[in-house]
Amino acid sequence: MRRYINLLVILVAVVAAIPLFYTALAAGKDPGLVLKRVSGNENEIPNVKITAMDSQEKRLNRMFSITSSGSHDLRRESSFLSLDEDPAWYKQYVKQYPRYMRGKTDQGGFYEDKQMIAYAEIKPQPLHRSRVALYVGVLDKKTKKIKTMKMKVPGFTKQSYPSVWDVQKTGNELKVAAGMDTGIRVYRVSLPEKKITGDKVIAQREQAGRMAQYTQLAETDVNKPNHILAYQEEKVDDDGTVKEMTTFIYNYHTNETKKLRLPKDISLRDSDNWKFVYNGKTVYMAITKKNGGARLFNL
Amino acid sequence: MKSFVKLVNFEINRFAKIYWSLVAITILSQFTSVFLTVHCYISQANGIVYHQSLPTAQLAYVKHYGSISFIDCFGTVWFMGPIALCAAAMVFYIFLIWYRDWYGKHTFIYRLFMLPVERWNLYLAKAASILLMVLGFIAVQIILLPVEHFFFNAITPRIYRMDMTVADAVLSFPYFNLLLPGAAIDFLFHYGLGFTVVLVIFTAILLERSFRMKGILLGLLYGFLSFVLFWTPDFLFEVLLPGVLHQQELLWIEVATTAIIAGYSILLGGYLIKYKATV
Numbered sequence: 001m002r003r004y005i006n007l008l009v010i011l012v013a014v015v016a017a018i019p020l021f022y023t024a025l026a027a028g029k030d031p032g033l034v035l036k037r038v039s040g041n042e043n044e045i046p047n048v049k050i051t052a053m054d055s056q057e058k059r060l061n062r063m064f065s066i067t068s069s070g071s072h073d074l075r076r077e078s079s080f081l082s083l084d085e086d087p088a089w090y091k092q093y094v095k096q097y098p099r100y101m102r103g104k105t106d107q108g109g110f111y112e113d114k115q116m117i118a119y120a121e122i123k124p125q126p127l128h129r130s131r132v133a134l135y136v137g138v139l140d141k142k143t144k145k146i147k148t149m150k151m152k153v154p155g156f157t158k159q160s161y162p163s164v165w166d167v168q169k170t171g172n173e174l175k176v177a178a179g180m181d182t183g184i185r186v187y188r189v190s191l192p193e194k195k196i197t198g199d200k201v202i203a204q205r206e207q208a209g210r211m212a213q214y215t216q217l218a219e220t221d222v223n224k225p226n227h228i229l230a231y232q233e234e235k236v237d238d239d240g241t242v243k244e245m246t247t248f249i250y251n252y253h254t255n256e257t258k259k260l261r262l263p264k265d266i267s268l269r270d271s272d273n274w275k276f277v278y279n280g281k282t283v284y285m286a287i288t289k290k291n292g293g294a295r296l297f298n299l
Numbered sequence: 300m301k302s303f304v305k306l307v308n309f310e311i312n313r314f315a316k317i318y319w320s321l322v323a324i325t326i327l328s329q330f331t332s333v334f335l336t337v338h339c340y341i342s343q344a345n346g347i348v349y350h351q352s353l354p355t356a357q358l359a360y361v362k363h364y365g366s367i368s369f370i371d372c373f374g375t376v377w378f379m380g381p382i383a384l385c386a387a388a389m390v391f392y393i394f395l396i397w398y399r400d401w402y403g404k405h406t407f408i409y410r411l412f413m414l415p416v417e418r419w420n421l422y423l424a425k426a427a428s429i430l431l432m433v434l435g436f437i438a439v440q441i442i443l444l445p446v447e448h449f450f451f452n453a454i455t456p457r458i459y460r461m462d463m464t465v466a467d468a469v470l471s472f473p474y475f476n477l478l479l480p481g482a483a484i485d486f487l488f489h490y491g492l493g494f495t496v497v498l499v500i501f502t503a504i505l506l507e508r509s510f511r512m513k514g515i516l517l518g519l520l521y522g523f524l525s526f527v528l529f530w531t532p533d534f535l536f537e538v539l540l541p542g543v544l545h546q547q548e549l550l551w552i553e554v555a556t557t558a559i560i561a562g563y564s565i566l567l568g569g570y571l572i573k574y575k576a577t578v
Contacts, residue, residue, distance in 0.1 A: 006308070013435055018437060018486070025482075056461065061471050075470040078480075102545075
């Protein structure tokens with residue numbers, strides 16, 4: 001038996017210590033953070049996920065995720081199995097329509113109403129990577145039939161870095177808003193004819209000046225019907241400082257673009273601390289106050 | 300089975316002196332790290348507190364300079380150095396475990412080949428002993444941490460100390476994530492992948508031992524092909540056909556690919572040691 005002492009000592013240490021360590025880690029305390037409804041629609045709670053960090057003297061850093069089902073210490077979660085940080089609606093789509101969801105990863109490209117789920121994406125054509133095409137997939141929720149379309153896109157090359165920002169439906173048409181380095185374009189895709197029937201440039205970098213940059217504002221429900229697209233135009237100096245910032249909304253029904261007025265008593269210098277979010281009715285703006293907390297505006 | 304256990308024990312015993320020396324160095328060095336970290340902090344604190352000679356000076360020191368925590372002991376060479384030393388020793392031993400049998404005293408591989416056991420067992424026993432010794436180092440570290448934590452708490456005055464659990468300290472120190480990932484499944488993935496790399500290297504070594512000069516090229520080619528195969532699912536489904544597979548599916552395909560690489564490494568290694576490797 002003495003001959004085996006080294007093997008036995010190592011084996012006992014491995015079998016005892018490693019499982020014990022991971023059992024202790026898994027049994028670690030729930031951070032005890034909860035989501036509590038103060039006001040608003042309770043049905044929206046499954047879509048809410050707050051990631052929080054508790055840092056003590058920048059050394060003891062705890063990352064939490066807080067959802068309606070409780071809170072978790074993210075450090076104790078698998079970095080492999082928690083790869084998908086997708087929102088609840090997206091996971092639901094994958095669960096309910098796994099075949100339709102293959103290859104559909106750009107969450108801004110989804111649209112859902114009572115009848116259908118639509119998805120649009122602009123990507124390079126296979127074997128012709130310098131050319132891009134608009135791919136549209138429509139799922140009929142009742143019949144589960146999938147209709148796919150592939151269309152050549154006018155006004156785009158791979159160098160334009162096009163990406164779909166938003167998809168909406170008006171009548172029998174899908175309206176696909178796409179951002180690229182030259183500006184923003186909205187394409188009209190006829191669902192019965194399966195082709196692009198027109199497009200409109202709603203913002204052009206050349207007209208606004210060479211240093212203009214466009215970004216879509218955050219949407220509360222990216223996949224829900226919404227008649228506006230809210231975006232921002234930033235004009236920056238050569239050194240990258242923001243000279244001018246303008247917020248616009250584009251109405252899919254009227255095809256009109258409207259400029260929004262920002263509050264007068266705010267300084268552009270603090271623009272890094274501005275947060276925007278919009279739903280179908282309102283664009284909200286939040287400004288972090290110097291002493292903590294935030295001011296909220298309806299634009 | 301009995302002969303396999305005997306061979307594993309034999310391989311471990313051959314490395315035991317160095318192994319336990321490394322464990323002893325780790326224990327001594329890590330306790331030194333805890334002691335020195337606390338000692339430096341307390342000396343500095345006492346120096347400043349002594350000059351102020353106020354009853355609340357210690358509290359003021361903590362507010363101004365910050366408290367000391369168990370994590371502070373991890374960042375020193377005394378603490379991480381022995382871990383790196385053990386890792387380096389194991390990497391070195393992956394090669395030495397084979398080559399010393401050929402180039403050591405009395406061409407020991409000759410005697411090994413003459414043993415009345417399946418030669419296949421030699422390959423598996425060497426692989427198992429490497430895995431056991433690596434996991435043994437991890438186990439030693441896991442056992443050491445609570446003891447070091449107790450020692451840290453015992454020598455650090457309460458007023459200067461930021462209290463935390465051992466788990467919190469380990470999870471908050473990024474380098475420990477490699478050694479001890481936060482979830483058990485990650486531990487299996489990390490060490491499973493590491494063990495597969497060991498198997499690929501073993502098979503490459505046996506190719507070299509079987510075909511000598513040509514074998515060096517074959518070994519390198521084998522390593523390269525295994526590397527390519529490992530990255531194929533990622534390249535296929537992240538670059539060429541992005542989004543066709545869901546993330547979880549891709550992960551399990553990668554796990555399966557790793558298992559396949561480990562499997563054919565064992566098969567090829569077993570074949571080589573049985574039929575091709577010569578003294």
